[in-house]
Amino acid sequence: MTDPGGRSGSGGADYAGRHLDAVARRGRLCVGVDPHPGLLAAWGLADDVGGLRAFTETVVRAVAPIAAAIKPQVALFERYGSAGFGVLEEAIAEITAAGALVISDAKRGDIGSTMAAYAHAWLSPRSPLCSDAVTVSPYLGFGSLDPAFDAAADSGRGVFVLARTSNPEGAALQLADARGSTVAQSVIDAVAARNAAGPAALGVVVGATRPHGLSLEALGGPILAPGVGAQGGTPDDVARIFDGAHRWVLPAVSREILGAGPDGTALVAATESMRDALESALRG
Numbered sequence: 059m060t061d062p063g064g065r066s067g068s069g070g071a072d073y074a075g076r077h078l079d080a081v082a083r084r085g086r087l088c089v090g091v092d093p094h095p096g097l098l099a100a101w102g103l104a105d106d107v108g109g110l111r112a113f114t115e116t117v118v119r120a121v122a123p124i125a126a127a128i129k130p131q132v133a134l135f136e137r138y139g140s141a142g143f144g145v146l147e148e149a150i151a152e153i154t155a156a157g158a159l160v161i162s163d164a165k166r167g168d169i170g171s172t173m174a175a176y177a178h179a180w181l182s183p184r185s186p187l188c189s190d191a192v193t194v195s196p197y198l199g200f201g202s203l204d205p206a207f208d209a210a211a212d213s214g215r216g217v218f219v220l221a222r223t224s225n226p227e228g229a230a231l232q233l234a235d236a237r238g239s240t241v242a243q244s245v246i247d248a249v250a251a252r253n254a255a256g257p258a259a260l261g262v263v264v265g266a267t268r269p270h271g272l273s274l275e276a277l278g279g280p281i282l283a284p285g286v287g288a289q290g291g292t293p294d295d296v297a298r299i300f301d302g303a304h305r306w307v308l309p310a311v312s313r314e315i316l317g318a319g320p321d322g323t324a325l326v327a328a329t330e331s332m333r334d335a336l337e338s339a340l341r342g
């Protein structure tokens with residue numbers, strides 16, 4: 059892997075192309091920035107905006123030059139109100155300058171007219187929160203997400219639709235029958251159909267904590283796979299669970315890496331070690 063440096067940070071090439079390029083340059087790892095109060099305390103930081111900023115800056119400076127993508131969990135910034143979102147805006151700019159993709163984990167989803175506002179917030183270059191991609195929830199109906207898909211196509215940015223999440227509670231809803239398929243598979247199929255019809259390659263979220271039982275062959279877009287580390291998934295699990303879809307899979311790891319801080323060198327070592335373990339498992 060070679061990393062010739064940063065990128066423009068603007069739309070330009072479509073998200074799927076930039077996703078594959080980032081993974082080729084930097085390896086298959088997305089590091090989550092999840093400033094949990096417990097982590098701030100473990101780092102000796104106060105549970106306030108100053109602590110949030112110190113935590114975020116330390117993580118971003120250590121990890122954004124290495125990882126293919128960084129995934130801020132926006133609720134952990136939102137809990138500090140507008141000042142927290144200010145820290146997130148600074149982080150998005152710094153991650154972009156360091157050449158990593160920003161995947162904002164916002165899990166947005168609403169009726170179409172409101173969804174357009176969420177799409178603007180997370181995917182429009184005119185918004186200070188504009189990211190390379192955002193996570194969205196299809197609970198209000200796949201079609202309600204159209205404004206996000208359209209905004210992503212317009213700006214060359216990406217959308218990850220929750221399909222089969224890593225948490226145990228997801229099964230009751232996601233594995234429910236949907237006209238002979240499961241809800242999760244119907245989400246995958248809808249994303250695949252959209253990818254087949256247009257240039258914007260959309261992604262899905264499929265957790266790495268257990269076998270998903272999904273058919274991903276026709277997806278034609280990125281797969282964000284959280285659940286490695288603190289939730290019990292291992293690099294070998296990722297390789298086994300996503301066999302046949304290795305090209306697109308991007309495992310996401312938060313607490314397992316963040317727990318190595320506050321020392322920047324230890325954060326770098328934890329990131330490199332997880333990236334190497336994932337690359338080796340996914341090559342094998």
Ligand SMILES: O=C(O)c1cc(=O)[nH]c(=O)n1[C@@H]1O[C@H](COP(=O)(O)O)[C@@H](O)[C@H]1O
Nearest residue numbers: 131163193223224265284288289311312313
């Ligand atoms: O969309 C996500 O990022 C997500 C989807 C999912 O199915 N499971 C999941 O854990 N996540 C997020 O991924 C991160 C996982 O954190 P760790 O368990 O600490 O690695 C959290 O920010 C979750 O909100």
